[in-house]
Amino acid sequence: MVATAGIIIIGDEILSGRTKDTNINWIACKLDHLGIRLKEARIIPDKSDTIIKTIQAFTGQYTYVFSCGGIGPTHDDITTECVAKAFNQKLYKDAEAMRRLKLHYEGTNVEFNEARQKMAIVPTNSKLIDNPVSAAPGYRIENLFVFAGVPKIMWGMFDSILTELTGGKKLKSKTVSSNVGEGLIAKDLEKIENDFFNVKIGSYPYFKPGSFGTSIVLKSEDEISLQKAAEAILEIIIKLGGKGKIFDGNEIDDRSL
Protein backbone atom coordinates (compact mmCIF):
# COMPACT_ATOMS: atom_id res chain seq x y z
CA MET A 1 0.00 0.00 0.00
CA VAL A 2 1.22 3.47 -0.86
CA ALA A 3 1.58 5.84 2.09
CA THR A 4 -0.29 9.13 1.59
CA ALA A 5 -0.19 12.48 3.34
CA GLY A 6 -2.04 15.74 3.84
CA ILE A 7 -0.74 19.09 5.10
CA ILE A 8 -2.78 21.59 7.12
CA ILE A 9 -1.40 25.12 7.45
CA ILE A 10 -3.20 27.03 10.20
CA GLY A 11 -3.00 30.81 10.32
CA ASP A 12 -4.88 34.00 9.46
CA GLU A 13 -1.56 35.67 8.63
CA ILE A 14 -1.08 33.37 5.62
CA LEU A 15 -4.60 34.03 4.30
CA SER A 16 -4.24 37.80 4.68
CA GLY A 17 -1.08 37.66 2.58
CA ARG A 18 1.09 39.02 5.39
CA THR A 19 3.16 35.84 5.63
CA LYS A 20 4.24 33.68 2.68
CA ASP A 21 3.89 30.00 3.41
CA THR A 22 7.07 28.06 2.70
CA ASN A 23 6.25 24.99 4.78
CA ILE A 24 4.12 23.23 2.15
CA ASN A 25 6.90 23.08 -0.41
CA TRP A 26 9.51 22.10 2.18
CA ILE A 27 7.41 19.19 3.49
CA ALA A 28 6.34 18.23 -0.06
CA CYS A 29 9.99 17.76 -1.07
CA LYS A 30 10.76 15.72 2.06
CA LEU A 31 7.74 13.46 1.47
CA ASP A 32 8.66 12.98 -2.18
CA HIS A 33 12.09 11.73 -1.10
CA LEU A 34 10.49 9.36 1.40
CA GLY A 35 8.14 7.89 -1.21
CA ILE A 36 5.06 9.27 0.57
CA ARG A 37 2.45 10.78 -1.77
CA LEU A 38 1.24 14.22 -0.70
CA LYS A 39 -2.42 14.28 -1.72
CA GLU A 40 -3.61 17.67 -0.56
CA ALA A 41 -2.59 20.80 1.33
CA ARG A 42 -4.96 23.30 2.89
CA ILE A 43 -4.40 26.73 4.34
CA ILE A 44 -7.12 27.45 6.88
CA PRO A 45 -7.87 30.27 9.32
CA ASP A 46 -7.50 30.32 13.13
CA LYS A 47 -11.12 29.20 13.46
CA SER A 48 -12.05 26.29 15.72
CA ASP A 49 -14.71 24.50 13.70
CA THR A 50 -12.69 24.70 10.46
CA ILE A 51 -9.58 23.35 12.21
CA ILE A 52 -11.48 20.50 13.88
CA LYS A 53 -13.32 19.47 10.68
CA THR A 54 -10.15 19.61 8.58
CA ILE A 55 -8.18 17.50 11.07
CA GLN A 56 -10.96 14.90 11.20
CA ALA A 57 -11.33 14.78 7.39
CA PHE A 58 -7.57 14.51 6.78
CA THR A 59 -6.70 12.00 9.51
CA GLY A 60 -9.51 9.76 8.31
CA GLN A 61 -8.29 9.89 4.74
CA TYR A 62 -4.48 9.95 4.68
CA THR A 63 -1.74 7.80 6.21
CA TYR A 64 0.01 10.82 7.74
CA VAL A 65 -1.22 14.33 8.42
CA PHE A 66 1.03 17.27 9.27
CA SER A 67 -0.26 20.49 10.78
CA CYS A 68 1.79 23.67 11.08
CA GLY A 69 0.98 26.67 13.23
CA GLY A 70 -1.05 27.77 16.21
CA ILE A 71 0.81 26.08 19.09
CA GLY A 72 2.45 29.15 20.64
CA PRO A 73 1.65 30.91 23.92
CA THR A 74 -0.86 33.55 22.76
CA HIS A 75 -4.65 33.75 22.59
CA ASP A 76 -4.67 33.18 18.81
CA ASP A 77 -2.88 29.84 19.22
CA ILE A 78 -5.85 27.49 19.32
CA THR A 79 -4.55 24.44 17.46
CA THR A 80 -4.03 22.25 20.54
CA GLU A 81 -7.53 22.69 21.94
CA CYS A 82 -8.91 21.91 18.46
CA VAL A 83 -6.77 18.77 18.13
CA ALA A 84 -8.05 17.56 21.51
CA LYS A 85 -11.65 18.10 20.39
CA ALA A 86 -11.04 16.45 17.00
CA PHE A 87 -9.77 13.28 18.73
CA ASN A 88 -12.12 13.51 21.69
CA GLN A 89 -9.26 13.84 24.16
CA LYS A 90 -8.66 15.97 27.23
CA LEU A 91 -5.85 18.49 27.69
CA TYR A 92 -3.18 18.21 30.38
CA LYS A 93 0.08 19.86 31.31
CA ASP A 94 2.80 17.39 30.37
CA ALA A 95 5.59 16.98 32.96
CA GLU A 96 8.32 16.25 30.41
CA ALA A 97 7.31 19.26 28.29
CA MET A 98 7.39 21.40 31.46
CA ARG A 99 10.85 20.07 32.31
CA ARG A 100 12.18 20.92 28.82
CA LEU A 101 10.67 24.39 28.83
CA LYS A 102 11.94 25.16 32.36
CA LEU A 103 15.43 24.10 31.30
CA HIS A 104 15.16 26.22 28.17
CA TYR A 105 14.29 29.39 30.08
CA GLU A 106 16.64 28.74 33.03
CA GLY A 107 19.42 31.27 33.28
CA THR A 108 17.82 33.57 30.71
CA ASN A 109 16.04 36.80 31.53
CA VAL A 110 12.84 35.35 30.11
CA GLU A 111 10.28 34.38 32.74
CA PHE A 112 8.63 30.95 32.41
CA ASN A 113 5.21 32.41 33.09
CA GLU A 114 1.68 31.07 32.76
CA ALA A 115 1.38 31.95 29.05
CA ARG A 116 4.61 30.13 28.23
CA GLN A 117 3.49 27.15 30.33
CA LYS A 118 0.55 26.87 27.91
CA MET A 119 3.09 25.38 25.48
CA ALA A 120 3.40 22.34 27.77
CA ILE A 121 -0.31 21.59 27.47
CA VAL A 122 -1.02 18.72 25.06
CA PRO A 123 -3.90 16.30 24.40
CA THR A 124 -4.08 13.03 26.33
CA ASN A 125 -2.76 10.05 24.34
CA SER A 126 -0.32 12.20 22.44
CA LYS A 127 3.46 11.76 22.22
CA LEU A 128 5.86 14.70 22.34
CA ILE A 129 7.84 15.72 19.27
CA ASP A 130 11.31 17.12 20.02
CA ASN A 131 11.95 20.75 19.23
CA PRO A 132 15.72 21.20 18.94
CA VAL A 133 15.30 24.90 18.17
CA SER A 134 13.15 26.46 20.87
CA ALA A 135 12.28 23.57 23.25
CA ALA A 136 8.46 23.91 23.18
CA PRO A 137 7.51 20.49 21.84
CA GLY A 138 5.12 19.49 19.10
CA TYR A 139 3.26 16.24 19.49
CA ARG A 140 1.89 13.27 17.63
CA ILE A 141 -1.59 11.90 18.17
CA GLU A 142 -2.55 8.87 16.10
CA ASN A 143 -1.56 9.78 12.52
CA LEU A 144 -1.46 13.55 13.10
CA PHE A 145 1.86 15.35 13.65
CA VAL A 146 1.41 18.80 15.17
CA PHE A 147 4.26 21.20 14.35
CA ALA A 148 5.03 24.85 14.99
CA GLY A 149 4.46 27.24 12.09
CA VAL A 150 7.80 29.06 12.16
CA PRO A 151 9.78 27.33 9.37
CA LYS A 152 13.09 26.87 11.25
CA ILE A 153 11.28 25.31 14.19
CA MET A 154 9.12 23.16 11.93
CA TRP A 155 12.21 21.83 10.10
CA GLY A 156 13.70 20.67 13.38
CA MET A 157 10.47 19.03 14.48
CA PHE A 158 10.00 17.27 11.13
CA ASP A 159 13.51 15.86 11.24
CA SER A 160 12.78 14.60 14.79
CA ILE A 161 9.96 12.38 13.53
CA LEU A 162 11.59 11.10 10.32
CA THR A 163 12.04 7.60 11.72
CA GLU A 164 8.32 7.37 12.49
CA LEU A 165 7.39 7.68 8.80
CA THR A 166 7.29 4.61 6.60
CA GLY A 167 7.52 5.52 2.95
CA GLY A 168 6.44 3.39 0.07
CA LYS A 169 8.56 2.61 -2.93
CA LYS A 170 10.00 5.93 -3.97
CA LEU A 171 8.69 7.09 -7.33
CA LYS A 172 11.57 7.32 -9.76
CA SER A 173 11.49 10.25 -12.13
CA LYS A 174 13.05 11.50 -15.32
CA THR A 175 12.67 14.81 -17.10
CA VAL A 176 12.76 15.28 -20.85
CA SER A 177 13.67 18.88 -21.44
CA SER A 178 12.90 20.14 -24.94
CA ASN A 179 12.63 23.26 -27.06
CA VAL A 180 9.24 22.34 -28.53
CA GLY A 181 6.04 24.03 -27.44
CA GLU A 182 3.63 22.22 -25.16
CA GLY A 183 0.89 22.46 -27.77
CA LEU A 184 3.00 20.76 -30.43
CA ILE A 185 3.73 17.64 -28.43
CA ALA A 186 0.43 17.42 -26.52
CA LYS A 187 -1.26 14.79 -28.69
CA ASP A 188 1.75 12.46 -28.76
CA LEU A 189 2.20 12.71 -24.99
CA GLU A 190 -1.32 11.49 -24.49
CA LYS A 191 -0.57 8.48 -26.70
CA ILE A 192 2.59 7.69 -24.74
CA GLU A 193 0.79 7.89 -21.42
CA ASN A 194 -1.72 5.40 -22.80
CA ASP A 195 1.08 3.10 -24.02
CA PHE A 196 2.91 3.16 -20.66
CA PHE A 197 0.11 2.62 -18.15
CA ASN A 198 2.57 2.58 -15.22
CA VAL A 199 4.22 5.92 -16.06
CA LYS A 200 2.65 9.22 -15.03
CA ILE A 201 3.51 12.08 -17.37
CA GLY A 202 3.26 15.79 -16.57
CA SER A 203 3.97 18.57 -19.01
CA TYR A 204 5.32 21.96 -17.90
CA PRO A 205 5.97 24.81 -20.31
CA TYR A 206 8.89 27.13 -19.61
CA PHE A 207 9.69 30.57 -20.90
CA LYS A 208 12.98 32.39 -20.72
CA PRO A 209 14.34 35.36 -22.63
CA GLY A 210 14.81 34.30 -26.23
CA SER A 211 13.47 30.78 -25.89
CA PHE A 212 10.61 28.63 -24.74
CA GLY A 213 9.92 24.95 -24.53
CA THR A 214 8.47 22.15 -22.46
CA SER A 215 9.80 20.07 -19.61
CA ILE A 216 8.12 16.70 -19.56
CA VAL A 217 8.30 14.97 -16.20
CA LEU A 218 7.83 11.19 -16.05
CA LYS A 219 7.25 9.28 -12.83
CA SER A 220 7.06 5.58 -12.22
CA GLU A 221 8.03 2.88 -9.76
CA ASP A 222 9.46 0.93 -12.68
CA GLU A 223 12.86 2.09 -13.95
CA ILE A 224 12.63 0.23 -17.28
CA SER A 225 9.23 1.63 -18.29
CA LEU A 226 10.43 5.06 -17.21
CA GLN A 227 13.49 4.90 -19.46
CA LYS A 228 11.52 3.51 -22.41
CA ALA A 229 8.83 6.18 -22.12
CA ALA A 230 11.45 8.93 -21.87
CA GLU A 231 13.17 7.61 -24.99
CA ALA A 232 9.85 7.44 -26.85
CA ILE A 233 9.21 11.08 -25.97
CA LEU A 234 12.69 12.14 -27.06
CA GLU A 235 12.13 10.34 -30.38
CA ILE A 236 8.91 12.30 -30.94
CA ILE A 237 10.60 15.59 -30.11
CA ILE A 238 13.29 14.90 -32.72
CA LYS A 239 10.67 13.84 -35.30
CA LEU A 240 8.92 17.16 -34.66
CA GLY A 241 12.16 18.93 -35.58
CA GLY A 242 13.05 19.84 -32.00
CA LYS A 243 15.89 19.14 -29.61
CA GLY A 244 15.62 17.33 -26.32
CA LYS A 245 17.62 15.75 -23.52
CA ILE A 246 16.77 13.18 -20.84
CA PHE A 247 17.72 13.98 -17.25
CA ASP A 248 17.37 11.92 -14.09
CA GLY A 249 15.11 13.41 -11.46
CA ASN A 250 12.34 15.94 -11.66
CA GLU A 251 13.95 19.06 -10.33
CA ILE A 252 15.99 19.77 -13.42
CA ASP A 253 16.23 23.34 -14.48
CA ASP A 254 19.04 22.82 -16.96
CA ARG A 255 17.52 23.62 -20.33
CA SER A 256 20.80 23.98 -22.16
CA LEU A 257 19.98 21.71 -25.07
Added chain:
Amino acid sequence: MVATAGIIIIGDEILSGRTKDTNINWIACKLDHLGIRLKEARIIPDKSDTIIKTIQAFTGQYTYVFSCGGIGPTHDDITTECVAKAFNQKLYKDAEAMRRLKLHYEGTNVEFNEARQKMAIVPTNSKLIDNPVSAAPGYRIENLFVFAGVPKIMWGMFDSILTELTGGKKLKSKTVSSNVGEGLIAKDLEKIENDFFNVKIGSYPYFKPGSFGTSIVLKSEDEISLQKAAEAILEIIIKLGGKGKIFDGNEIDDRSL
Protein backbone atom coordinates in the same frame (compact mmCIF):
# COMPACT_ATOMS: atom_id res chain seq x y z
CA MET B 1 -22.12 41.69 3.91
CA VAL B 2 -18.43 40.90 3.79
CA ALA B 3 -17.21 39.40 0.51
CA THR B 4 -15.28 36.16 1.01
CA ALA B 5 -13.02 34.11 -1.24
CA GLY B 6 -11.41 30.71 -1.69
CA ILE B 7 -8.40 29.73 -3.81
CA ILE B 8 -7.96 26.35 -5.50
CA ILE B 9 -4.49 25.49 -6.82
CA ILE B 10 -4.64 22.51 -9.16
CA GLY B 11 -1.49 20.56 -9.97
CA ASP B 12 0.47 17.41 -9.11
CA GLU B 13 3.70 19.35 -9.62
CA ILE B 14 2.97 21.51 -6.57
CA LEU B 15 2.19 18.49 -4.37
CA SER B 16 5.34 16.64 -5.46
CA GLY B 17 7.39 19.67 -4.42
CA ARG B 18 8.72 20.24 -7.95
CA THR B 19 7.05 23.63 -8.27
CA LYS B 20 6.69 26.19 -5.47
CA ASP B 21 3.29 27.81 -5.44
CA THR B 22 3.48 31.60 -5.39
CA ASN B 23 -0.07 32.27 -6.60
CA ILE B 24 -1.75 31.92 -3.20
CA ASN B 25 0.25 34.72 -1.60
CA TRP B 26 -0.06 36.96 -4.66
CA ILE B 27 -3.86 36.61 -4.78
CA ALA B 28 -4.10 36.86 -0.96
CA CYS B 29 -2.39 40.27 -1.04
CA LYS B 30 -4.63 41.49 -3.87
CA LEU B 31 -7.77 40.38 -2.03
CA ASP B 32 -6.61 42.00 1.19
CA HIS B 33 -6.30 45.32 -0.65
CA LEU B 34 -9.77 44.88 -2.12
CA GLY B 35 -11.34 44.21 1.28
CA ILE B 36 -12.24 40.63 0.32
CA ARG B 37 -11.59 38.05 3.05
CA LEU B 38 -9.67 34.99 1.86
CA LYS B 39 -11.11 32.13 3.90
CA GLU B 40 -9.26 29.09 2.61
CA ALA B 41 -6.76 27.91 0.01
CA ARG B 42 -6.34 24.33 -1.15
CA ILE B 43 -3.70 22.66 -3.26
CA ILE B 44 -5.21 19.62 -4.94
CA PRO B 45 -3.99 17.04 -7.47
CA ASP B 46 -4.92 16.68 -11.16
CA LYS B 47 -7.71 14.28 -10.20
CA SER B 48 -11.23 14.74 -11.56
CA ASP B 49 -13.38 13.88 -8.57
CA THR B 50 -11.26 15.95 -6.17
CA ILE B 51 -11.37 18.96 -8.53
CA ILE B 52 -15.14 18.69 -9.04
CA LYS B 53 -15.91 18.28 -5.32
CA THR B 54 -13.62 21.14 -4.32
CA ILE B 55 -15.15 23.50 -6.91
CA GLN B 56 -18.66 22.65 -5.75
CA ALA B 57 -17.80 23.02 -2.06
CA PHE B 58 -16.00 26.36 -2.56
CA THR B 59 -18.45 28.00 -4.97
CA GLY B 60 -21.31 27.12 -2.63
CA GLN B 61 -19.52 28.64 0.33
CA TYR B 62 -17.58 31.74 -0.77
CA THR B 63 -18.47 34.93 -2.68
CA TYR B 64 -15.61 34.45 -5.14
CA VAL B 65 -13.54 31.40 -6.00
CA PHE B 66 -10.28 31.49 -7.96
CA SER B 67 -8.73 28.41 -9.52
CA CYS B 68 -5.21 28.29 -10.95
CA GLY B 69 -3.80 25.62 -13.23
CA GLY B 70 -4.79 22.85 -15.60
CA ILE B 71 -6.14 24.82 -18.58
CA GLY B 72 -3.30 24.22 -21.04
CA PRO B 73 -3.24 22.05 -24.17
CA THR B 74 -1.95 18.73 -22.77
CA HIS B 75 -3.60 15.54 -21.50
CA ASP B 76 -2.92 16.47 -17.85
CA ASP B 77 -4.91 19.72 -18.21
CA ILE B 78 -8.31 18.55 -17.00
CA THR B 79 -9.61 21.60 -15.15
CA THR B 80 -12.09 22.72 -17.83
CA GLU B 81 -13.84 19.37 -18.16
CA CYS B 82 -14.11 19.25 -14.35
CA VAL B 83 -15.54 22.79 -14.17
CA ALA B 84 -18.18 21.84 -16.75
CA LYS B 85 -19.15 18.78 -14.69
CA ALA B 86 -19.18 20.76 -11.44
CA PHE B 87 -21.68 23.26 -12.91
CA ASN B 88 -23.54 20.70 -15.02
CA GLN B 89 -22.61 22.45 -18.28
CA LYS B 90 -21.50 21.23 -21.69
CA LEU B 91 -18.19 22.09 -23.38
CA TYR B 92 -17.95 23.99 -26.65
CA LYS B 93 -15.27 25.60 -28.80
CA ASP B 94 -15.70 29.34 -28.34
CA ALA B 95 -15.45 31.41 -31.53
CA GLU B 96 -13.95 34.48 -29.85
CA ALA B 97 -11.34 32.37 -28.06
CA MET B 98 -10.51 30.73 -31.41
CA ARG B 99 -10.13 34.15 -33.03
CA ARG B 100 -7.74 35.34 -30.30
CA LEU B 101 -5.64 32.21 -30.45
CA LYS B 102 -5.47 32.23 -34.27
CA LEU B 103 -4.32 35.86 -34.15
CA HIS B 104 -1.75 35.00 -31.49
CA TYR B 105 -0.16 32.22 -33.55
CA GLU B 106 -0.44 34.01 -36.92
CA GLY B 107 2.92 34.87 -38.41
CA THR B 108 4.80 32.72 -35.89
CA ASN B 109 6.33 29.35 -36.66
CA VAL B 110 3.99 27.75 -34.13
CA GLU B 111 1.15 25.75 -35.66
CA PHE B 112 -2.36 26.34 -34.27
CA ASN B 113 -3.05 22.61 -34.14
CA GLU B 114 -5.77 20.52 -32.53
CA ALA B 115 -4.07 20.39 -29.11
CA ARG B 116 -3.73 24.19 -29.00
CA GLN B 117 -7.36 24.55 -30.12
CA LYS B 118 -8.28 22.70 -26.91
CA MET B 119 -7.53 26.00 -25.15
CA ALA B 120 -10.57 27.56 -26.90
CA ILE B 121 -12.90 24.97 -25.35
CA VAL B 122 -14.86 26.37 -22.41
CA PRO B 123 -18.04 25.45 -20.51
CA THR B 124 -21.40 26.78 -21.73
CA ASN B 125 -22.59 29.82 -19.77
CA SER B 126 -19.07 30.96 -19.08
CA LYS B 127 -17.54 34.33 -19.94
CA LEU B 128 -13.98 34.67 -21.27
CA ILE B 129 -11.24 36.25 -19.15
CA ASP B 130 -8.64 38.19 -21.14
CA ASN B 131 -5.11 36.85 -21.19
CA PRO B 132 -2.81 39.74 -22.13
CA VAL B 133 0.26 37.49 -21.90
CA SER B 134 -0.34 34.42 -24.05
CA ALA B 135 -3.85 34.90 -25.53
CA ALA B 136 -5.43 31.61 -24.38
CA PRO B 137 -8.27 32.92 -22.24
CA GLY B 138 -9.44 31.96 -18.79
CA TYR B 139 -13.13 32.16 -18.06
CA ARG B 140 -15.66 32.99 -15.41
CA ILE B 141 -18.65 30.81 -14.65
CA GLU B 142 -20.98 32.02 -11.90
CA ASN B 143 -18.68 32.93 -8.99
CA LEU B 144 -15.70 30.86 -10.19
CA PHE B 145 -12.77 32.49 -12.01
CA VAL B 146 -10.62 29.97 -13.87
CA PHE B 147 -7.03 31.12 -14.36
CA ALA B 148 -3.84 29.63 -15.80
CA GLY B 149 -1.29 28.33 -13.30
CA VAL B 150 1.81 30.07 -14.68
CA PRO B 151 2.20 33.11 -12.38
CA LYS B 152 2.87 35.74 -15.06
CA ILE B 153 -0.19 34.65 -17.02
CA MET B 154 -2.34 34.44 -13.88
CA TRP B 155 -1.34 37.99 -12.88
CA GLY B 156 -2.56 39.31 -16.23
CA MET B 157 -5.82 37.39 -15.98
CA PHE B 158 -6.46 38.53 -12.42
CA ASP B 159 -5.95 42.16 -13.35
CA SER B 160 -8.41 41.65 -16.25
CA ILE B 161 -11.22 40.77 -13.84
CA LEU B 162 -10.51 43.34 -11.12
CA THR B 163 -13.59 45.42 -12.00
CA GLU B 164 -15.81 42.35 -11.55
CA LEU B 165 -14.89 42.05 -7.86
CA THR B 166 -16.81 44.00 -5.26
CA GLY B 167 -14.83 44.29 -2.06
CA GLY B 168 -16.25 45.07 1.31
CA LYS B 169 -14.95 47.73 3.60
CA LYS B 170 -11.21 47.25 3.62
CA LEU B 171 -9.88 46.10 6.97
CA LYS B 172 -7.55 48.74 8.35
CA SER B 173 -4.50 47.45 10.12
CA LYS B 174 -1.75 48.57 12.42
CA THR B 175 1.31 46.75 13.67
CA VAL B 176 2.86 47.19 17.08
CA SER B 177 6.44 46.05 16.75
CA SER B 178 8.16 45.31 20.06
CA ASN B 179 11.22 43.74 21.61
CA VAL B 180 9.26 41.69 24.17
CA GLY B 181 8.76 37.95 23.81
CA GLU B 182 5.41 36.60 22.72
CA GLY B 183 5.06 34.65 25.95
CA LEU B 184 5.51 37.76 28.08
CA ILE B 185 2.70 39.72 26.51
CA ALA B 186 0.35 36.82 25.75
CA LYS B 187 -1.98 37.25 28.72
CA ASP B 188 -2.39 41.00 28.28
CA LEU B 189 -3.12 40.61 24.57
CA GLU B 190 -5.98 38.31 25.37
CA LYS B 191 -7.42 40.93 27.70
CA ILE B 192 -7.12 43.63 25.06
CA GLU B 193 -8.85 41.50 22.45
CA ASN B 194 -11.69 41.03 24.91
CA ASP B 195 -11.83 44.79 25.60
CA PHE B 196 -11.91 45.70 21.90
CA PHE B 197 -14.48 43.29 20.48
CA ASN B 198 -14.20 44.84 16.98
CA VAL B 199 -10.41 44.52 16.72
CA LYS B 200 -8.77 41.24 15.69
CA ILE B 201 -5.29 40.77 17.14
CA GLY B 202 -2.62 38.41 15.82
CA SER B 203 0.73 37.87 17.46
CA TYR B 204 3.84 36.95 15.44
CA PRO B 205 7.21 36.30 17.03
CA TYR B 206 10.31 37.33 15.09
CA PHE B 207 13.91 36.32 15.45
CA LYS B 208 16.91 38.00 13.99
CA PRO B 209 20.59 37.83 14.84
CA GLY B 210 21.06 39.38 18.25
CA SER B 211 17.43 40.12 18.98
CA PHE B 212 13.93 38.78 19.12
CA GLY B 213 10.51 40.18 19.76
CA THR B 214 6.89 40.17 18.74
CA SER B 215 4.97 41.93 16.00
CA ILE B 216 1.39 42.39 17.04
CA VAL B 217 -0.96 42.93 14.11
CA LEU B 218 -4.32 44.60 14.75
CA LYS B 219 -7.15 44.62 12.21
CA SER B 220 -10.46 46.39 12.32
CA GLU B 221 -12.94 48.25 10.16
CA ASP B 222 -12.96 50.98 12.78
CA GLU B 223 -9.98 53.35 12.77
CA ILE B 224 -10.60 54.73 16.27
CA SER B 225 -10.81 51.34 17.99
CA LEU B 226 -7.74 50.27 16.06
CA GLN B 227 -5.69 53.24 17.29
CA LYS B 228 -6.91 52.86 20.90
CA ALA B 229 -6.13 49.15 20.97
CA ALA B 230 -2.66 49.75 19.50
CA GLU B 231 -1.95 52.41 22.13
CA ALA B 232 -3.15 50.08 24.90
CA ILE B 233 -0.75 47.42 23.67
CA LEU B 234 2.13 49.89 23.46
CA GLU B 235 1.42 50.96 27.04
CA ILE B 236 1.61 47.35 28.22
CA ILE B 237 4.88 46.79 26.38
CA ILE B 238 6.41 49.80 28.12
CA LYS B 239 5.05 48.65 31.51
CA LEU B 240 6.72 45.29 30.88
CA GLY B 241 10.02 47.13 30.45
CA GLY B 242 10.11 46.77 26.67
CA LYS B 243 10.22 49.08 23.70
CA GLY B 244 7.60 49.31 20.99
CA LYS B 245 6.43 51.35 18.05
CA ILE B 246 3.10 51.63 16.22
CA PHE B 247 3.14 51.38 12.42
CA ASP B 248 0.33 51.69 9.91
CA GLY B 249 -0.36 48.58 7.86
CA ASN B 250 0.45 44.94 8.49
CA GLU B 251 3.39 44.35 6.21
CA ILE B 252 5.90 46.16 8.37
CA ASP B 253 9.27 44.59 8.66
CA ASP B 254 10.95 47.58 10.23
CA ARG B 255 11.85 46.50 13.73
CA SER B 256 14.29 49.29 14.42
CA LEU B 257 12.93 50.29 17.81
